Amino acid sequence: MIMTAEFPDDARVTLAHGAGGRQTAALIARVFARHFQNPDFTADDAAILPVGNFATGRTAFTTDGFIVSPWQFPGGNIGKLSICGTVNDLACMGAVPRYLSCAFQIEEGFPLRDLDAIAAAMAETAKAAGVRIVAGDTKVAGRGQVDGVFITTTGLGELLPDAEPSGSRAEAGDAIIVTGDVGRHGAAILVARRDFAIDAAITSDCAPLAATVRALFAAVPDKSAIHTIRDATRGGVGTVLHEIAAESHVGIELDAPAIPVAPEVRGVCGLLGLEPLYLACEGRLVLFAPQAIAPKLVETLRALPDSRQAAIIGHVTPDFSGRVVLRTEIGTKTLLPEPSGELLPRIC
């Protein structure tokens, strides 16, 4: 449950909140420290972490900046998103997310109640992902210098022994699995933005997937058999597949009818002429693993709350290296065009 604070409607972030003096300390105490409290949290310049205790001694380190307009959308807000994005990046490296830092850049005049809701969502999502927010920074920018609030999160994760998923390890014969229906986050943001006067009830898939990845590795005797894990965020599943095809020097053949797409997402894409494969997800993974273990992985995924619609959507072939081919419902094959900025709707 998200805690709600007692900020009046008209309480706003001021430049003084970002000046490093008394008001900054009060903002940190009243909003961030209250929500993020844990034994490693610091209001000091840096947190001191027992990272040397990590079993493998190897640490994954990743950073991600979040800009999203509107700051809240069906299924989440920028706070939840900023935790999911970094947690999922760590998980995709085969790491257990342990610690996060977060840096806020807030526009003068941003409602304190909204900032509080963002911090509450961050705390709730971090708890669900088993990660601690330990350090942070708050800057306030003048009106018009930043649009609402930007958040940058940076994560430290403990690498699972023997796990070594990588975008360059996809192999001919691998099955390609997606953990749920695609394009949900991008479609939810497009609709929430109301640029297109489309009324559709689309909920973002935004979710932390650390537990999902741990369950996958626990399900296979040989952890190195999970060749590749990627979260399909910016640019969607299509962009991720192109990246993996290029990095692994393999071809990818997708079975179009097998790709799960929610009817409401398909509807919005049809209206706007968009390909769901290029819409961002924020709670979907793309996995590459040998076909022999793929059914076991799908079974594991379908038993978990955020991946009930997991499906095998294609396979890796030694042919047409670096390319992604879509086999359509009527059996014809078409090349999935390589993503370029112009093709992608801007959602962040």
Next chain:
Amino acid sequence: MIMTAEFPDDARVTLAHGAGGRQTAALIARVFARHFQNPDFTADDAAILPVGNFATGRTAFTTDGFIVSPWQFPGGNIGKLSICGTVNDLACMGAVPRYLSCAFQIEEGFPLRDLDAIAAAMAETAKAAGVRIVAGDTKVAGRGQVDGVFITTTGLGELLPDAEPSGSRAEAGDAIIVTGDVGRHGAAILVARRDFAIDAAITSDCAPLAATVRALFAAVPDKSAIHTIRDATRGGVGTVLHEIAAESHVGIELDAPAIPVAPEVRGVCGLLGLEPLYLACEGRLVLFAPQAIAPKLVETLRALPDSRQAAIIGHVTPDFSGRVVLRTEIGTKTLLPEPSGELLPRIC
């Protein structure tokens, strides 16, 4: 020497550069990977670091967001600043900075040549500080959604054995040392902004101080004798002193004539009615250590390039706990007012 790239005048950052597709990869390769190259640098989702090898097994973790307008100023630019800020935060914890991540939020239309100059300054400063930039993220915001470029850096540092500087360890009898003249960065930004039509040649003190801190710890047989180190950034030396007085439950007495202030900084402060103690520094430390070792620390500092004007500026007293008193040139004592947002000129 900063490398200059061959970007034409009119080459600009576009939304496509931030969409996660081919243009994003090109921007990373052409600007960031080129400048930041080192064995641990990743263009992947996360860097894998041998943090478990740190001698003490304890790691310092800190994050800081940088917004500065204008993005370049005499003595540096936002890129240099973003490295110095995080490196210095780590150094102040008694840690040797090892790894940095950086996240960019760039306004559509920002000149590529300027972005390149920022990345070059980051690479040069990181090299000078002995730290590796290993992971990053690039987002592009629409015109007007962000003012120029924001950078968030996050750092990992290896704690020096036995070093335990802290804002709560200042003790009655400690000498207070500042490593150079105060208020330079804040004054440089105020002048560079041209809001006040003041023409003064003021160079920011922006500098990485990791080597300075290492030299200080090497100069004393008992590292724990250095009680407190803080970099006097946002809010300046005055804010830092108030924080330490409060955290350590002690009083601070400053010797006003001993505080080094450059004549040009004093001039600008006089014109604008500002107190140099409340202007930001970006290359100055405030140290607390017993008076017996203070001369040795000052001698060590004066032999180093970024702290030639180091000076003892006051001492800690058991009286007036939590307060900062200024002893003036004519021997009278005045209370240095507690910083509050309204008093501080906004420089970020």
